[in-house]
Amino acid sequence: APSDAPPVPTQIEGVNRGDVWQAVRTGQTVGVVSIPDKKAAVLIQSEGEAWRALRNGPLSQYGSWVLGGIFAVLALFFLLRGRIRIDGAKTGKTIQRFNAFERAAHWLTAGSFVVLAVSGLNLLYGRFTLLPLLGPQPFATLTHYGKLAHNFLGFAFILGLLLIFLLWVRHNIPERHDLVWFLKAGGLFSKGVHPPARKFNGGQKVIFWSTVVGGGMLAFTGVQLIFPFSFATLAELQLFQLGHAAIAIVMIAIIVAHIYIGSVGMEGAFAAMGDGQVELQWAREHHSLWVEEVTGEKPGHHHSHGTPAE
Amino acid sequence: MARMKFLCDAERCIECNACVTACKNENEVPWGVNRRRVVTINDGKPGERTISVACMHCSDAPCKAVCPVDCFYQTDQGVVLHNKDLCIGCGYCFYACPFGAPQYPQAGNFGTRGKMDKCTFCSGGPEEDMSEAEFKKYGRNRLAEGKLPLCAEMCSTKALLAGDADKVSDIYRERVVARGFGSGAWGWGTAYQTKNGQERDQLRERKQGQ
Amino acid sequence: MLIKKSAVAAGGRHLSRSLSQTVGAVTGATVDRRAFLRGSGLAAGGAALAATMPFGMVKKADAAGPATAAAGAPIKQLKTICTHCSVGCTVVAEVQNGVWIGQEPGFDSPINLGAHCAKGAAVREHAHGERRLRYPMKMVNGVWTRLSWDQAIQEVGDKLLEIRQKSGPDAVFWLGSAKHSNEQAYLFRKFAALWGTNNVDHQARICHSTTVAGVANVWGYGAMTNSYNDIQKSKALFFIGSNAAEAHPVSMLHILKAKEQNNAPLIVADPRFTRTAAKADEYIRFRPGTDVGLIWGILWHILENGWEDKDYIAKRVYGFDDIRAEVAKWTPAEVERVTGVPGSQLKRVARTLASNRPGTLVWCMGGTQHHIGNNNTRAYCVLQLALGNIGVSGGGTNIFRGHDNVQGATDFGVTSDSLPGYYGLADGAWKHWARVWELPYESVLARFASKELMEKTGIPVSRWYDGVLEAKENIDQPESLKAMVFWGHAPNSQVRLPEMKKAMEKLELLVVVDPYPTMTAVLSDRKDNFYLLPAATQFETYGSRTASNRSVQWGEKIIEPLFEAKTDHEIMYLFAKKFGIDKDLFKNIKVNGNEPLIEDITREWNRGMWSVGYTGQSPERMKLHMQHQATFDKTTLRAVGGPCDGEFFGLPWPCWGTPEMKHPGSANLYDTSLPVAEGGGAFRARFGVERNGVTLLAEGSYPEGSPIKDGYPEVTMAMLQKLGFDKDLTAEELAVIQKIGGEKIGAVSWTTDLSGGIQRVAVKNGLNPPGNAKARCVAWNFPDPVPIHREPLYTPRRDLVASYPTYKDTKSWRLPTLYKSIQDRDVSKEYPIILTSGRLVEYEGGGDETRSNPWLAELQQDMFVEMNPFDANNAGIKDGQMVWVEGAEKGRVKVKAMVTERVGRGVAFMPFHFGGWYQGQDLRSKYPKGADPIVLGEAANTATTYGYDSVTQMQETKTTLCRIAAV
Numbered sequence A: 001a002p003s004d005a006p007p008v009p010t011q012i013e014g015v016n017r018g019d020v021w022q023a024v025r026t027g028q029t030v031g032v033v034s035i036p037d038k039k040a041a042v043l044i045q046s047e048g049e050a051w052r053a054l055r056n057g058p059l060s061q062y063g064s065w066v067l068g069g070i071f072a073v074l075a076l077f078f079l080l081r082g083r084i085r086i087d088g089a090k091t092g093k094t095i096q097r098f099n100a101f102e103r104a105a106h107w108l109t110a111g112s113f114v115v116l117a118v119s120g121l122n123l124l125y126g127r128f129t130l131l132p133l134l135g136p137q138p139f140a141t142l143t144h145y146g147k148l149a150h151n152f153l154g155f156a157f158i159l160g161l162l163l164i165f166l167l168w169v170r171h172n173i174p175e176r177h178d179l180v181w182f183l184k185a186g187g188l189f190s191k192g193v194h195p196p197a198r199k200f201n202g203g204q205k206v207i208f209w210s211t212v213v214g215g216g217m218l219a220f221t222g223v224q225l226i227f228p229f230s231f232a233t234l235a236e237l238q239l240f241q242l243g244h245a246a247i248a249i250v251m252i253a254i255i256v257a258h259i260y261i262g263s264v265g266m267e268g269a270f271a272a273m274g275d276g277q278v279e280l281q282w283a284r285e286h287h288s289l290w291v292e293e294v295t296g297e298k299p300g301h302h303h304s305h306g307t308p309a310e
Numbered sequence B: 001m002a003r004m005k006f007l008c009d010a011e012r013c014i015e016c017n018a019c020v021t022a023c024k025n026e027n028e029v030p031w032g033v034n035r036r037r038v039v040t041i042n043d044g045k046p047g048e049r050t051i052s053v054a055c056m057h058c059s060d061a062p063c064k065a066v067c068p069v070d071c072f073y074q075t076d077q078g079v080v081l082h083n084k085d086l087c088i089g090c091g092y093c094f095y096a097c098p099f100g101a102p103q104y105p106q107a108g109n110f111g112t113r114g115k116m117d118k119c120t121f122c123s124g125g126p127e128e129d130m131s132e133a134e135f136k137k138y139g140r141n142r143l144a145e146g147k148l149p150l151c152a153e154m155c156s157t158k159a160l161l162a163g164d165a166d167k168v169s170d171i172y173r174e175r176v177v178a179r180g181f182g183s184g185a186w187g188w189g190t191a192y193q194t195k196n197g198q199e200r201d202q203l204r205e206r207k208q209g210q
Numbered sequence C: 001m002l003i004k005k006s007a008v009a010a011g012g013r014h015l016s017r018s019l020s021q022t023v024g025a026v027t028g029a030t031v032d033r034r035a036f037l038r039g040s041g042l043a044a045g046g047a048a049l050a051a052t053m054p055f056g057m058v059k060k061a062d063a064a065g066p067a068t069a070a071a072g073a074p075i076k077q078l079k080t081i082c083t084h085c086s087v088g089c090t091v092v093a094e095v096q097n098g099v100w101i102g103q104e105p106g107f108d109s110p111i112n113l114g115a116h117c118a119k120g121a122a123v124r125e126h127a128h129g130e131r132r133l134r135y136p137m138k139m140v141n142g143v144w145t146r147l148s149w150d151q152a153i154q155e156v157g158d159k160l161l162e163i164r165q166k167s168g169p170d171a172v173f174w175l176g177s178a179k180h181s182n183e184q185a186y187l188f189r190k191f192a193a194l195w196g197t198n199n200v201d202h203q204a205r206i207c208h209s210t211t212v213a214g215v216a217n218v219w220g221y222g223a224m225t226n227s228y229n230d231i232q233k234s235k236a237l238f239f240i241g242s243n244a245a246e247a248h249p250v251s252m253l254h255i256l257k258a259k260e261q262n263n264a265p266l267i268v269a270d271p272r273f274t275r276t277a278a279k280a281d282e283y284i285r286f287r288p289g290t291d292v293g294l295i296w297g298i299l300w301h302i303l304e305n306g307w308e309d310k311d312y313i314a315k316r317v318y319g320f321d322d323i324r325a326e327v328a329k330w331t332p333a334e335v336e337r338v339t340g341v342p343g344s345q346l347k348r349v350a351r352t353l354a355s356n357r358p359g360t361l362v363w364c365m366g367g368t369q370h371h372i373g374n375n376n377t378r379a380y381c382v383l384q385l386a387l388g389n390i391g392v393s394g395g396g397t398n399i400f401r402g403h404d405n406v407q408g409a410t411d412f413g414v415t416s417d418s419l420p421g422y423y424g425l426a427d428g429a430w431k432h433w434a435r436v437w438e439l440p441y442e443s444v445l446a447r448f449a450s451k452e453l454m455e456k457t458g459i460p461v462s463r464w465y466d467g468v469l470e471a472k473e474n475i476d477q478p479e480s481l482k483a484m485v486f487w488g489h490a491p492n493s494q495v496r497l498p499e500m501k502k503a504m505e506k507l508e509l510l511v512v513v514d515p516y517p518t519m520t521a522v523l524s525d526r527k528d529n530f531y532l533l534p535a536a537t538q539f540e541t542y543g544s545r546t547a548s549n550r551s552v553q554w555g556e557k558i559i560e561p562l563f564e565a566k567t568d569h570e571i572m573y574l575f576a577k578k579f580g581i582d583k584d585l586f587k588n589i590k591v592n593g594n595e596p597l598i599e600d601i602t603r604e605w606n607r608g609m610w611s612v613g614y615t616g617q618s619p620e621r622m623k624l625h626m627q628h629q630a631t632f633d634k635t636t637l638r639a640v641g642g643p644c645d646g647e648f649f650g651l652p653w654p655c656w657g658t659p660e661m662k663h664p665g666s667a668n669l670y671d672t673s674l675p676v677a678e679g680g681g682a683f684r685a686r687f688g689v690e691r692n693g694v695t696l697l698a699e700g701s702y703p704e705g706s707p708i709k710d711g712y713p714e715v716t717m718a719m720l721q722k723l724g725f726d727k728d729l730t731a732e733e734l735a736v737i738q739k740i741g742g743e744k745i746g747a748v749s750w751t752t753d754l755s756g757g758i759q760r761v762a763v764k765n766g767l768n769p770p771g772n773a774k775a776r777c778v779a780w781n782f783p784d785p786v787p788i789h790r791e792p793l794y795t796p797r798r799d800l801v802a803s804y805p806t807y808k809d810t811k812s813w814r815l816p817t818l819y820k821s822i823q824d825r826d827v828s829k830e831y832p833i834i835l836t837s838g839r840l841v842e843y844e845g846g847g848d849e850t851r852s853n854p855w856l857a858e859l860q861q862d863m864f865v866e867m868n869p870f871d872a873n874n875a876g877i878k879d880g881q882m883v884w885v886e887g888a889e890k891g892r893v894k895v896k897a898m899v900t901e902r903v904g905r906g907v908a909f910m911p912f913h914f915g916g917w918y919q920g921q922d923l924r925s926k927y928p929k930g931a932d933p934i935v936l937g938e939a940a941n942t943a944t945t946y947g948y949d950s951v952t953q954m955q956e957t958k959t960t961l962c963r964i965a966a967v
């Protein structure tokens, strides 16, 4: 036998096992699998950990602050400002603000949004709120139907969104007088201040664009989540999910404010989306330029109230 | 109580897929659902290694943390199980799981993924041990029968070890010593072992460090 | 071992009980198997369903029904052997009321210690039988129609008899199977003999025939010398042309143990970087078809440095100087020119092998499937002889065999060139077997067309279609083949499928006896005279099967035959009755109803298989071994205590003498460190005592305890008389010997003495019945006495053809066989890529069984071709794209490209397990309804080409040429 023989086997060169494992653990090395599900080739999906941390951590936490916050702000606002009344004397006359189709579009959007929001929030917070109240099985049942509703009503929401956009986009192009509106904070904090506005005032334009942009983003991310892996990778889905939830929370906050103003917060507002007929005086106060457009009436002309003391 | 763990010795795993078919056999897992899978890295090149992966039954399990209906539970042997009656098939556990363990019987369009299925460490689910209902929903309950997971028991090369964490690591340590060089293993070193998330932090640090 | 908790006390498997309750509920009172099948379908579907149903609505088990007869029925644990590969893993089946409800690891088996590969871990699925052939079918005007067994036997039988009448018995080809148990294989060979033909063969022809012939011609027996377990003792592991990780996965249990425990270097020589190579310390990539050059290249360094075992060679090896002369030509430069491997690497390999002894050498199909396959196998043997590695534990040529019982089927002579036990076909062989069968020799002779044809090698399976297509006058038998019976054999495993398709269409009768329809059912465009008969699998019957390591294991019946399937031996009985040969065939075999008694068949072969030592393995002993598996040592295979104390597991042959003699079997062949009575041995004195004045017998080497401290020839009566041992014979033994020998009693030998007396006395006195010879490096009866390299028939290296040409065209095995005329045609420009083929772990053989098993089929859903990125880029092919692979004889397959460095530049690889597609066409609709495999794909062999081993007619499936183009 040879004397110069090495007692230890020669290793295949070029492979540092440590590096290989390091790469696997950090998700840089993706393997291969023979099954068709190619996602299965990822050995360690470290992003999942980050996703979990963000969702269960800051997202839920800040989200709850935002949601709690908006209600607190509105409550405070109500306490301070009370219901915003029609300042001038009611005329008894109404004008048509939104036709049936527009209203239908609004309620389609609004109705689906509310269900989406509630069912969505349930996914995020139900476990900590409803679950202890209802018990596992009823809560699971509820959540399951909530999820179904969420997944299907999403499309109703998208349709409504589309209609709203088409119907109202031309009224929502930002204009110079919107600046004035914003400078005066829309008169929301002071009685009798009514900056001029066309069909939609600055604040409403904000609502409109938040709805369109936010809703669009929710729609985009939501559709990705409904068809997982059809268009997006896992990492993208994780981002979309976080985005979806974050946008949803911000939107919910905005819309809660909108709902407030559109209902209890302002006298005469609801009618616009109720039967579509608004009190002429309300319209004069909040949408003077629009009234002028529709009726030829000069803005400010019919302010029966004098300028208030201030 | 023994703490159950898997460990896959990559120096031994030969990608024979016995663990995968054993699992199908024992649990009658339907086509398309892969409770266990075998992944090859550096396929066809020097340094090729294969690893068999299933749910690692993490302590502080990410899946459990994100489940909207809180349907996971961990047995006192450390096995992470879930309740299919509660599961709404949302897919969050898959997003969170570091090992891609959760599986769904359907592709997932329109939210119809179906009830999540994953490795149970061959220990069934919340139903009565070894009952028919348990078998139909979760497969066999070998632990209750006094046996260990079939995937590991049938592994062609004993690469895949399953059982009491201490014993498994003893076996593995012995091998590493015999080999004379450190070696890749897939086990709780990679899973999230500690309750306080130390491992996770280390992992994150390492990632950031790059 | 894993920590296995003690099983729960009796009645622990509530689950199984309730499972059969479901079944009971489905079927009413009793549980029959078919109901189970439905039930289990439900269970499987149920799991899927439960998984998709909304929360809270998971269907409650329909088992809630009243307790049935089934409830609480005991669960039986039955043991059998995996039906896939030659490792021979024990399968433990849990059966309740005839229903196979669970599979447990066979921890007690010393061979697999509970382990399985994907196939073994999925065998229970076979009991579901979803895609099985359910009842006999025949093709009527191109449509599969059902018929009864009775009708089937009558119709097929009549047609066969008619063909026999018209064209002679040799016009029918009986293609047997390595899937048959030993009993069935033996019966099949006898059945063919009584039909009157040698046109009988099985998978071994296209598998290890070159090993069997090559190795047997070196040292006596063509089999794995040691065992999978013995590899644990190896200090070096050299794999050439074996991808054990995929083809013999559980062997890796032992291999990796050696690697870890002994720090044994693992060297893998293979054109592909296989999964076995992935575990190697040293990987040698070389050009397919250049094994001889590679081995001589290693041996060159060994001889150059004087690392060979000179003492061993002197005592136990004949003709080594001729090897030296040939090896001298294989300088590192020449080796690199031919094989592509640099000399420095081979020097390192040589040194590793030389300094880590004993080492084992493992080969498989990479070595055998070549037109010089027998040269390859002999070259491997010579390397091991040079290192002194044969006949020692930890050494050996561990030839990993193929199918679960290919070793047995080979041993039992399901081949066109031998009767059971390698007795050959000569007059003496027939007389021996006629004596065993207790039939007059003349009556057997009368079954044949002539004595000449009776003693003439038949047509091999690799060439059967040439036997159909070749003009009558070119064939050495009266008529070409008219009928083909595939009895447990797929068609897509043979090369040149386009030719086979033609032949199938030309036949007068085509019959398949198989649990599955196989690709035979769809390949041809036949419209009639085409039958499919459902056979039972080995789970539906019982009997013995021989693993690669020669251990004979007894498998129990797990379930009753599914649907209308019948066991092979029953089908043989039905045909025998139809042919009127049943009385002869079953003369000493009891037949219950239509089912011949397996144990009687075993006892019959026990009485005749002297030449291999298949005589000591009685059914009782084999059953005892299976029952007491736990008592056998997991490395040595020897029982420690218990009822089998001292015996080797499965009584690996040779197990000399009668069962009563209690020979322990031989774990390692030719092992002189043990007395013959304890499993020791020596090289067989098969080739005479001397050649050209040089002795062929061992010199100064002998089994422990031998009375003769030197070589000696095969043991005969004369030899016993000379040594005075004949006095030890009993009167009964002597009477038998006298009866056989007549006048020439001295000529009665260890192989022909039916009493076993000669073996008993020889072994008792320390003699090795087959003698004590040298291994020979020169097989002077072969075309290439010293193994030499010859370029493949289809080679891209035209520059080497002149120096390493193939053979001249010739006629062999009743058929013209081409060599030179094929090689002379230079197609290397049009077909520049070497095409090789092989296995995937999930599928087996033609794949009909495994591709019908959803647990396996899910894992490999696409037929593919592996090609190097270099070649792919040149051809503009991307990974995953569909491509045409066209073989050098124009057969084309449409497959997915898998671009990988697993194969080297200029080499492509395809797995051969797919079928059901033909040249781009999906033939699914042609299967009998419900019997189409889940996964279909192109058969690699549509693209493979001509080329047959010069000794055995092995097909050249590992090297041809092809071109690959995007679809």
Ligand SMILES: Nc1nc2c(c(=O)[nH]1)N[C@H]1C(S)=C(S)[C@@H](COP(=O)(O)OP(=O)(O)OC[C@H]3O[C@@H](n4cnc5c(=O)[nH]c(N)nc54)[C@H](O)[C@@H]3O)O[C@H]1N2
Pocket: C084, C085, C086, C207, C208, C240, C241, C242, C243, C244, C246, C247, C248, C269, C270, C271, C272, C274, C287, C288, C289, C290, C291, C363, C364, C365, C366, C367, C400, C401, C402, C403, C836, C837, C838, C839, C840, C841, C842, C843, C844, C845, C958, C959
């Ligand atoms: N999963 C599975 N296991 C099986 C089987 C199966 O079908 N599937 N079949 C069983 C049977 S029947 C058999 S015979 C065995 C076969 O077992 P193996 O022979 O180990 O399997 P193969 O893949 O056919 O071939 C082995 C290797 O030969 C290499 N090779 C190709 N050309 C050459 C060459 O010219 N020289 C050398 N030295 N090597 C070359 C191939 O790259 C391949 O890696 O497997 C048995 N086990």
Ligand SMILES: Nc1nc2c(c(=O)[nH]1)N[C@H]1C(S)=C(S)[C@@H](COP(=O)(O)OP(=O)(O)OC[C@H]3O[C@@H](n4cnc5c(=O)[nH]c(N)nc54)[C@H](O)[C@@H]3O)O[C@H]1N2
Pocket: C083, C177, C179, C180, C203, C204, C206, C207, C208, C365, C369, C402, C403, C487, C488, C489, C490, C491, C492, C493, C494, C495, C513, C514, C515, C516, C518, C535, C536, C537, C538, C568, C837, C838, C839, C844, C845, C846, C847, C848, C849, C912, C940, C941, C944, C957, C958
């Ligand atoms: N290109 C290429 N071709 C090759 C090879 C290669 O490497 N490359 N390898 C070759 C080798 S090594 C081999 S061994 C062959 C294998 O090829 P085949 O032996 O033709 O393939 P299998 O599909 O295993 O065939 C076995 C058949 O027996 C049936 N069967 C199973 N059990 C039973 C039973 O109990 N009774 C009966 N009657 N039938 C049963 C199965 O259903 C199956 O149809 O292929 C060869 N062909």
Ligand code: HEM
Pocket: A097, A106, A109, A110, A111, A113, A114, A164, A199, A200, A203, A204, A205, A207, A208, A211, A255, A258, A259, A262, A263, A269, A270, A271, A272, A273, A274
């Ligand atoms: C459920 C309670 C809701 C009420 C009571 C309500 C009420 C109203 C009213 C009264 C108007 C008309 C304001 C006007 O006359 O100018 C309006 C407009 C509008 N609403 Fe709602 N709404 C509700 C929910 C929603 C939701 C959920 C969305 C969107 C997600 C939405 C989006 C809009 C938009 C874009 C407009 C036009 C711009 C605007 O007036 O601000 N509304 N809503």
Ligand code: HEM
Pocket: A055, A113, A116, A117, A119, A120, A121, A123, A124, A125, A147, A150, A151, A153, A154, A155, A157, A158, A215, A218, A219, A220, A221, A222, A223, A225, A226, A241, A244, A245, A248, A249, A251, A252, B068, B090, B091, B111
């Ligand atoms: C535009 C259509 C929308 C689609 C297609 C959609 C879709 C989805 C989907 C698929 C999920 C994942 C949960 C699951 O699979 O069951 C989800 C979660 C959620 N959605 Fe939506 N969604 C839409 C709109 C909205 C809207 C309008 C809101 C609320 C304003 C919202 C709030 C949420 C919230 C809070 C979650 C939970 C996030 C979490 O649990 O981390 N979604 N949505």
Ligand code: SF4
Pocket: B054, B055, B056, B057, B058, B061, B062, B063, B064, B080, B093, B096, B097, B098, B099, B100, B101, B102, B118
């Ligand atoms: S591996 Fe995935 S599914 Fe299993 S416990 Fe960990 S996070 Fe959950």
Ligand code: SF4
Pocket: B063, B066, B067, B068, B069, B070, B071, B082, B086, B087, B088, B089, B090, B091, B092, B093, B094, B102, B116
């Ligand atoms: S898919 Fe099921 S188990 Fe997973 S997080 Fe969703 S509800 Fe929980």
Ligand code: SF4
Pocket: B022, B023, B024, B026, B027, B035, B036, B054, B118, B119, B120, B121, B122, B123, B139, B149, B150, B151, B152
């Ligand atoms: S432990 Fe059981 S369920 Fe889990 S992968 Fe293994 S066999 Fe499947």
Ligand code: SF4
Pocket: B008, B012, B013, B014, B015, B016, B017, B018, B019, B020, B038, B050, B051, B052, B154, B155, B156, B157, B158, B159, B160
């Ligand atoms: S059975 Fe064992 S060796 Fe085979 S793939 Fe699974 S872990 Fe690896």
Ligand code: SF4
Pocket: C082, C083, C084, C085, C086, C087, C088, C089, C112, C115, C116, C117, C118, C119, C120, C121, C247, C248, C249, C250, C251
């Ligand atoms: S195919 Fe071979 S290695 Fe796999 S389980 Fe069966 S016998 Fe064992």
Ligand SMILES: [Mo]
Pocket: C203, C206, C207, C208, C401, C402, C403
């Ligand atoms: Mo084979």
